[in-house]
Amino acid sequence: xxxxxxxxxxxxxxxxxxxxxxxxxxxxxxxxxxxxxxxxxxxxxxxxxxxxxxxxxxxxxxxxxxxxxxxxxxxxxxxxxxxxxxxxxxxxxxxxxxxxxxxxxxxxxxxxxxxxxxxxxxxxxxxxxxxxxxxxxxxxxxxxxxxxxxxxxxxxxxxxxxxxxxxxxxxxxxxxxxxxxxxxxxxxxxxxxxxxxxxxxxxxxxxxxxxxxxxxxxxxxxxxxxxxxxxxxxxxxxxxxxxxxxxxxxxxxxxxxxxxxxxxxxxxxxxxxxxxxxxxxxxxxxxxxxxxxxxxxxxxxxxxxxxxxxxxxxxxxxxxxxxxxxxxxxxxxxxxxxxxxxxxxxxxxxxxxxxxxxxxxxxxxxxxxxxxxxxxxxxxxxxxxxxxxxxxxxxxxxxxxxxxxxxxxxxxxxxxxxxxxxxxxxxxxxxxxxxxxxxxxxxxxxxxxxxxxxxxxxxxxxxxxxxxxxxxxxxxxxxxxxxxxxxxxxxxxxxxxxxxxxxxxxxxxx
Numbered sequence: 001x002x003x004x005x006x007x008x009x010x011x012x013x014x015x016x017x018x019x020x021x022x023x024x025x026x027x028x029x030x031x032x033x034x035x036x037x038x039x040x041x042x043x044x045x046x047x048x049x050x051x052x053x054x055x056x057x058x059x060x061x062x063x064x065x066x067x068x069x070x071x072x073x074x075x076x077x078x079x080x081x082x083x084x085x086x087x088x089x090x091x092x093x094x095x096x097x098x099x100x101x102x103x104x105x106x107x108x109x110x111x112x113x114x115x116x117x118x119x120x121x122x123x124x125x126x127x128x129x130x131x132x133x134x135x136x137x138x139x140x141x142x143x144x145x146x147x148x149x150x151x152x153x154x155x156x157x158x159x160x161x162x163x164x165x166x167x168x169x170x171x172x173x174x175x176x177x178x179x180x181x182x183x184x185x186x187x188x189x190x191x192x193x194x195x196x197x198x199x200x201x202x203x204x205x206x207x208x209x210x211x212x213x214x215x216x217x218x219x220x221x222x223x224x225x226x227x228x229x230x231x232x233x234x235x236x237x238x239x240x241x242x243x244x245x246x247x248x249x250x251x252x253x254x255x256x257x258x259x260x261x262x263x264x265x266x267x268x269x270x271x272x273x274x275x276x277x278x279x280x281x282x283x284x285x286x287x288x289x290x291x292x293x294x295x296x297x298x299x300x301x302x303x304x305x306x307x308x309x310x311x312x313x314x315x316x317x318x319x320x321x322x323x324x325x326x327x328x329x330x331x332x333x334x335x336x337x338x339x340x341x342x343x344x345x346x347x348x349x350x351x352x353x354x355x356x357x358x359x360x361x362x363x364x365x366x367x368x369x370x371x372x373x374x375x376x377x378x379x380x381x382x383x384x385x386x387x388x389x390x391x392x393x394x395x396x397x398x399x400x401x402x403x404x405x406x407x408x409x410x411x412x413x414x415x416x417x418x419x420x421x422x423x424x425x426x427x428x429x430x431x432x433x434x435x436x437x438x439x440x441x442x443x444x445x446x447x448x449x450x451x452x453x454x455x456x457x458x459x460x461x462x463x464x465x466x467x468x469x470x471x472x473x474x475x476x477x478x479x480x481x482x483x484x485x486x487x488x489x490x491x492x493x494x495x496x497x498x499x500x501x502x503x504x505x506x507x508x509x510x
Contacts, residue, residue, distance in 0.1 A: 001094045001177060002230055004314045007321055008032065008093060021332040027321035027395060028314050032092050034401045035313065038432045039088055039439070044081055049074075049440075050448040052483040063483050069474045070451050072465045078172040086174040088439065091299040095312040097443070098175040098298050100197055101450045103458040105168040117157040125159065135160045170454045172447070175296070178230045186308040189294050189446065193271075196259035197296075204250030211279075211286055219280035221252035255280050260294050293453060299443035301435045313435075316398045324391050331384040337377045346371040400431030452479070 007028040016022040043049050048071045054063035074080040083099055091097030114125065116139070125131060137158040179199045186192035203220040207213050257278040262271040265288075273294070277287035300310035345355065349371040354364040366372060395401060455476040462475040 002233055004028070004093055004312070004318070005230075005233055007318050008314065013322060013325070021329040021336070023325060023328050023332060025321055025325045025328060027317045027324060028093075031313060031317050031395070031399050031401050032089065035092060035399070035432055035435070036085070036089060038429075039436055040081070040085060042433070042436045043084055043440075043444075049080075050444065052448075052452070055482060055484060059483065062479050065474045066452055066476070066479055066483060068465055068472070069455060069463060069476060070448055072463070073170050073451050073455065074172065074447070077169055080172075083172050083174060084444075087297075087299050087443065090174075090177055091301050091439070092313045092435075094177040094314075096177055096180065096298055096300055096309045098177065098180045098296055099172055099443075099447065100175050100295055101170060101172045101297065101447060101454065102295050103168055103454050104171040105166070108165045108167070110163045110165055112161050112163055114157075114159045114161070117159060119155075119157075122157050122159065125161065128163075130164045130166075132162045132164075133159060134162055168458060170451050172451075176231075180296075182308070187306050188308055189296065189298065192294070192308065193262045194259065195294060195296060196257050196261075198255070198257045200253040201256045202250065203252050203254050206254060206256070206279075207250070215279065215284065215286060216254055217249055219254045219282075219284070220249055257283075260291060260296075265290075293450065295450060297443040297447035297450060299439050301438060303438055303442075313399060317395055320391055320395050320398075324388060327384055327387050327391070331380060334377065334380045334384070338379070341377050342375040344373045344375055400429075452476075452483075455479075 008026075010024045010026045010029065012022060012024060048067065050067065050070060052063040052066045052070070054060045074083070087097035087099055089097070111134075114121075117125065126133065139156045139158060175197055176199075179197055180195070181198055182195040183193050186195075189195070203216045206216045259276045259278060260273060261276060262273055264271050265274055266272070273291050275287065275289050275291040276285060278285055298308065300308075301313050302311040302316075304310040343355065345352070346366075346368075349367045351365040354362065355372065364372060456479050459476045462473040465472050465474055
């Protein structure tokens with residue numbers, strides 16, 4: 001992953017020589033940034049990237065509501081564009097893009113004031129378990145009747161309370177590739193016997209989540225994750241050092257591993273899925289509970305049979321970036337030597353000071369004709385450019401990325417038939433649509449089903465969703481049935497074909 005990042009950023013290869021060209025091309029970056037806009041258009045042009053389908057006739061309405069609710073949670077509550085963008089870019093670069101989905105419980109405290117409460121109203125307020133009385137004031141009121149008799153005093157109450165409002169929602173977090181660890185021989189998430197999210201968290205955040213403060217501080221500010229160099233590389237453009245040394249203990253980082261492992265914990269000889277939370281490298285277990293699903297969704301752009309993680313697009317063009325950079329360096333070195341060629345001189349017959357002083361109209365003194373001769377430099381321009389074009393063709397075959405496919409090379413289209421132009425564009429689109437289909441049928445489907453599972457399990461009240469400028473209440477507790485899923489990709493639409501070859505460039509721009 002560090003090597004891929006170096007290629008993506010156009011860093012030097014490490015084989016550079018002093019006083020020679022050190023130019024680096026950016027084939028990896030160009031290819032990834034060519035694919036990303038098309039992928040995001042496929043999934044982001046519609047706010048509904050997944051659609052549930054009922055298995056029975058009576059499931060149609062529930063399936064429609066499930067579709068609306070899941071898309072609302074992903075797009076509105078969790079900024080679905082950013083989540084999908086980061087997952088896809090990680091997959092294109094590092095073989096795997098991952099996200100974690102979970103139910104995040106919240107507890108807010110609201111201060112309320114009540115005035116002139118009666119005894120019965122105060123008693124009802126005190127019976128509410130979500131309320132804590134902060135202050136209470138007794139107000140006595142009395143009146144004198146018309147005949148002069150005094151009416152008995154009546155007591156009322158002014159009360160200030162704190163009300164705890166419990167809530168929650170589905171949270172989706174991107175997982176950096178270096179923080180995801182799993183069984184090497186896993187073929188899919190279903191048969192993965194171990195998968196974990198291994199990261200650093202602030203001690204204060206862990207204590208807020210309910211973990212014992214003494215145990216948390218025991219591991220605070222201790223070990224660094226073994227991929228610290230990889231993390232530092234990600235931020236090398238905006239920071240110059242490693243993590244800051246925090247003097248506030250609550251801000252110090254703790255190594256946390258949230259593991260999902262299949263193991264026979266209860267001794268019935270049947271392995272079951274368990275969630276285990278571990279602090280520090282020493283592995284102190286602070287949580288160990290049965291669990292019903294693996295809360296991760298994974299993407300790989302190029303699937304490999306019988307492997308959970310396939311290949312990345314970046315690794316298919318890394319060698320091309322190295323080769324093209326080497327060719328360009330040779331071309332530039334050849335140009336430098338042509339402009340500043342080496343000179344052969346007859347020793348003792350030439351004034352070397354005159355020769356080394358290069359200036360227009362300068363004189364070089366020599367004792368005999370022919371004492372100074374230019375060494376001929378072979379011209380590699382044509383051969384080098386032909387080699388660069390050949391490597392572009394290799395890249396195009398692997399990725400579909402070419403100037404013709406995006407309409408940037410009008411010279412190549414001037415004498416090209418309409419059918420050939422169509423074939424070039426559609427060929428590149430097929431490559432991208434294949435990656436999009438793989439994403440849709442793997443990680444994004446798992447994400448949608450995972451969000452629906454969390455809503456059915458934890459959402460205890462109806463959710464208000466805005467659809468077509470109308471607000472609709474959807475209650476996921478009514479989704480007792482099972483659904484199938486359809487992934488609705490917005491295909492790269494093909495505009496009307498031009499009737500004349502001269503219209504081809506305009507058509508490509510459309």
